Amino acid sequence: MTLLLLGGAFAFSFLLTMAYRSFALRFALFDVPNARSSHSVPTPRGGGLAIALAVLCVAPLWFWRNGDAIPAEWLAVLVTGAWFAFIGWLDDLGVFVSTLPRLVAQFIGAILALSMLSGMPPIVFLGISLGGGWVGIIVGLLYMVWMINLYNFMDGINGLASLExxxxxxxxxxxxYVSHWEPELSFMLAILASASAGFALWNFPKSRIFMGDSGSYFLGGTLGALLLAAGWVNPDWLWCGSIMLGVFITDATLTLARRLARGERPYQAHREHAYQHAARALVGHVPVTLAVCIINVAWLLPMSLLLATGILSAQVAISVAYVPLLLLAFYWRAGLPELNEPDESIDHRGEISQ
Incomplete structure (x- = not known):
């Protein structure tokens, strides 16, 4: 039953992306190149909605297979994901013409997630409690909103967000599997992977449709809520997720910090992320996306396993895992303006003909 549902999520996502691409072509829902873009031709956007719909339609069937109700924490994850997919799709349609309404909608989703999950888990890092009381509420809200935006910021080249x-x-x-997580959590991870893989076939190595905000908001918000739910069972599980997302977290955070230090607006279009500098230097998106996947598997996964099995503490595991990521982000000039780099749109062209 589980394998059937996972296969169904993959197929549903793939076929729905194909259908949505035709819809976007018909109604001219294109991503028009701007100062942040790494493509030069208008390309259909919003295909990530297929990922969200595949997860939201198929996941409940697994919980209902024995006539059981969806547990409260996983219902919270699905409801939160649905909200972020909805506001992301509105963003893809151009409903949010300014930053403030978009940010308000994101905080509403963050409040929804925290209220349904009973707040921030009681986690401690470097001797500081990050859960409970007003501190926990503030940390939780900032965590959720940052998860959405960092995923959105990192969705800029072929296949990066979906294969991440x-x-x-x-x-x-x-x-x-190694640390005996709850079956429900494992299934949620599996179905997110399956649905994302179905979309990735349309987005890598060539991009025939872009994920858009509907997909990046959904993935960032769902992963954020999922890790909060896992943190209530075992705080180390939240840290494992933070390690696995390390490439996105370090690149997006360093880039934002440097841009804010220069007095630039956070939502101003740009191409200053480390992955964007790397894609231009390597004259292609494929090597950068594959490199991120290799880092995830060859470096971040072993560090997560060392934490999950108790060999390393959370503080040590995160510190060791993030040091080379930060060095890479500095090397690839995360957050710094472009130098004398070519301005072509290397390898991120969409096939917009019928």
């Missing part, structure tokens, strides 16, 4: 979801979720599935 696949490798992170598969990596955490391996961790779950």
């Amino acid at each position: 979801a696949v490798t992170v979720c598969v990596g955490l599935l391996i961790v779950s």
Whole structure:
């Protein structure tokens, strides 16, 4: 039954992406190149909605297979994901014309997630309690909103966001097997990976449709809520997820910090992420996306396993895992303006003909 549902999520996502692409072509729902873009031709956007619908339609069937109700924490994850997919799709349609309404909608989703999950888990890092009381509420809200936005910021080259979801979720599935996570959590990870893989076939190595905000908001928000739910069972599980997402977290955070230090607006279009500098330097998106996948599997997964099995503490595991990621982000000039780099749109062209 589980394998059937996972196969169904993959097929549903793949076929729905194909149908949505035809819809986007017909109604001219294109991503028009701007200062942040790594493509030069208008390309259909919003295909990530297929990932969200595949997960939201198929996941309940697994919980209902024996006539059981969806547990409260996983219902929270699905409801939160649905909200973020909805506001992301509105963003893809151009409903949010300014930053403030978009940010308000994101905080509403964050409040929804925390209220349904009973707040921030009681986690401690470097001797500081990050859960409970007003501190926990503030940390939880900032965590959820940042998860959405960092995933959105990192969705800029072929296959990066979708294959990040696949490798992170598969990596955490391996961790779950070793450390005996709850079956429900393992299934949620598996279905996210399956649905993301179905979309990735349309987005890598060539991009025939872009994920858009509907997909990046959904993946960022769902993974954020899922890790919070896992943290209530075992705080180390939240840290394992934070390690597996390390490439996205370090690149997006360093880039934002440097841009804010220069007085630039966070939502201003740009191409200053480390992965964007790397894609231009390597004259292609494929090597960068594959490199991120390799880092996830060859470096971040072993570090997560060392944490999950108790060999390393959370503080040590995160510190060791993040040091080379930060060095890579600095090397690839995360958050710094472009130098004398070519301005072509290397390898991120969409096939917009019928």
